[in-house]
Amino acid sequence: MSNPATLSSMHVFRDVPQKALSELCILAPPVNFPIGATVFEQGKTSDVALLLINGRLDVEVESRGQRREVGQVHPGELVGEQALFSRGGERSATVRASTASSCLLLSPEVMEQAQSNPAIMAIERHLLATLARRIRRTNQEIQKIWKETGDLQPPEQTTTLVNRLRGLFGGRR
Amino acid sequence: MTRVGILSPDAADRLAKRMVANHPFPGANHAALERLLDRGEVRKLEDGASLCKEGDPGNELWFLLRGRIKVQRKDMSGTVRDLSLIQAPALIGHMAIIDRSPRSASCIADGEVELVALNTDVYDRLMAESSSAGSVLRRLLLSSLCGQLAQANSQIRSLVNEFTPEPVEEQESSTSARQRSAAEAKIEDRRKTEDRVVRLTAKLGGWSADLAELEELEQEIELVYDEDQKRRKEKRNLR
Numbered sequence: 001m002s003n004p005a006t007l008s009s010m011h012v013f014r015d016v017p018q019k020a021l022s023e024l025c026i027l028a029p030p031v032n033f034p035i036g037a038t039v040f041e042q043g044k045t046s047d048v049a050l051l052l053i054n055g056r057l058d059v060e061v062e063s064r065g066q067r068r069e070v071g072q073v074h075p076g077e078l079v080g081e082q083a084l085f086s087r088g089g090e091r092s093a094t095v096r097a098s099t100a101s102s103c104l105l106l107s108p109e110v111m112e113q114a115q116s117n118p119a120i121m122a123i124e125r126h127l128l129a130t131l132a133r134r135i136r137r138t139n140q141e142i143q144k145i146w147k148e149t150g151d152l153q154p155p156e157q158t159t160t161l162v163n164r165l166r167g168l169f170g171g172r173r
Numbered sequence: 174m175t176r177v178g179i180l181s182p183d184a185a186d187r188l189a190k191r192m193v194a195n196h197p198f199p200g201a202n203h204a205a206l207e208r209l210l211d212r213g214e215v216r217k218l219e220d221g222a223s224l225c226k227e228g229d230p231g232n233e234l235w236f237l238l239r240g241r242i243k244v245q246r247k248d249m250s251g252t253v254r255d256l257s258l259i260q261a262p263a264l265i266g267h268m269a270i271i272d273r274s275p276r277s278a279s280c281i282a283d284g285e286v287e288l289v290a291l292n293t294d295v296y297d298r299l300m301a302e303s304s305s306a307g308s309v310l311r312r313l314l315l316s317s318l319c320g321q322l323a324q325a326n327s328q329i330r331s332l333v334n335e336f337t338p339e340p341v342e343e344q345e346s347s348t349s350a351r352q353r354s355a356a357e358a359k360i361e362d363r364r365k366t367e368d369r370v371v372r373l374t375a376k377l378g379g380w381s382a383d384l385a386e387l388e389e390l391e392q393e394i395e396l397v398y399d400e401d402q403k404r405r406k407e408k409r410n411l412r
Contacts, residue, residue: 085198085312086319092326111199111312116303124311125300131318132271138325139277139377146370 006053007104010076012126013119020118027117028110033097040080040095048107049084051123052077055101061093072098078127084108185210188238188289191262196316205305206313210236212299212306213289218282224266229276231269233290237261240286244375246278256375258283264317268378270296271314277378325377328369 004021007013013021030053033039040046042062057073070093073079079095084106106123114120189203189210213236218224224235227246237259244256256278259265269276270293291299291310299307 081315082319082323085315086196086323092323108199115200115305115308118303121301121303121308121311124308124315128271128311128314128318131315131322132268135268135318135322135325135377136272136274138322139374142329142370142374142377 007119010053012051012076012122016119016122024104024114024117024119027114028104028106030102031105033101033103035097035100037097038094039097039101039103040091040093042092042094043090045090046080047083048105049078049080050095051104051106052079053102053104055097055099057101058096058098059093060096067094078106078123078130081127081131084111182207184238188236188262192236192264192313195262196313196320198312198316200308200312202305202309205309208304209291209299209306209309209313210289212295213291215287215289218286218288220282220284222282222286224280224282224286224288225276227276227279231266231274231276232293234267234270234296235265235291236289237263237265238287238289241283242286243281243283244278245281246375248371253279254371256371256378264313267314267317271318278375321377325373328373 004018004025007021007025008016008018033055039050039057042060052073052075054075056075057079058069059071059073059079060067060069062068073095080091083089083091111120185207186203189206192206193201193203215238218240224242225233239261241261242259242263242265244259245253246256248254265280266276268274270291296310299310301307
């Protein structure tokens, strides 16, 4: 199902020549996950990221025995990039296929071998823009919460701030 | 601000090795990072000189080679607060050049500073290049952003999970003393939370460096810098 032609229809690869996509598919053949399959498991170590080509993935976080869905991954989106570009370590969430899904697995080896492949360059530029946007949004949200709680009395202010951060990012109740 | 020119090979080598050690991205290699640093311009700042002001257009990113940069920003009440003190070696000012947003903080040299500046034109060319310098810049930035996000998320979790106001113990003291103590505790709690939120926003904004082994790193950099200056002086004397 996943071939260079499928990849070329994705927004992230819109300017990438077919030849570069063919080379990437040879180096990192797309992997299929059946519905319900676990893609990443929270707490397990891993150093690969994943680009979703088809299907949909659910992201959930377990905290003190309770599972909480924190988001979904749609085609064209990356997941697990922190393990690839930062110090590896443990997965912070579990990712499961909520429909039959097909992904490109980006391992450190693939990234090293395909360093000058235009498809990899396109993924890197796309991810830079996505991360910068996510960081700005998070920062603006925190500052907005902080501003809105600034006029409250100290105990109320702190409780409101912490509760709203908890609402944003989860955490112990 | 003084323009020094290009970076000496020794200084570039040392900075590149340290940056690569701090950012272990796939394909990280210090030779490629040295080639990237060669594309920038070396500058010196005197103590107290301004590198950028909050609200300025983000038209450069910097590799801090030597010295410290004080980062400040106005808080909600308009008071200027110190966000962090970044020590070399570090990558700073990258958020504004990635998304072309205005500077979110002001930067001032704390002591003498030497840095390598990459401007927007060079940055744009490198972003589109398949060269090793282009690749190392994209991956270094990705590594830095992933680190910012991961550490900020961990700070948020810690703030949410660990924050429990200290209970004020009941003591056999007068009512006014108890009330005073409770009020002081509340003010202290508020101050602590404020500091934690400021550190968190600094981390997200890319205005905070990894503090691991900084003293040792700074000493090493000072040593290389001194040797480099000595060599430059000897060269000048020979001429």
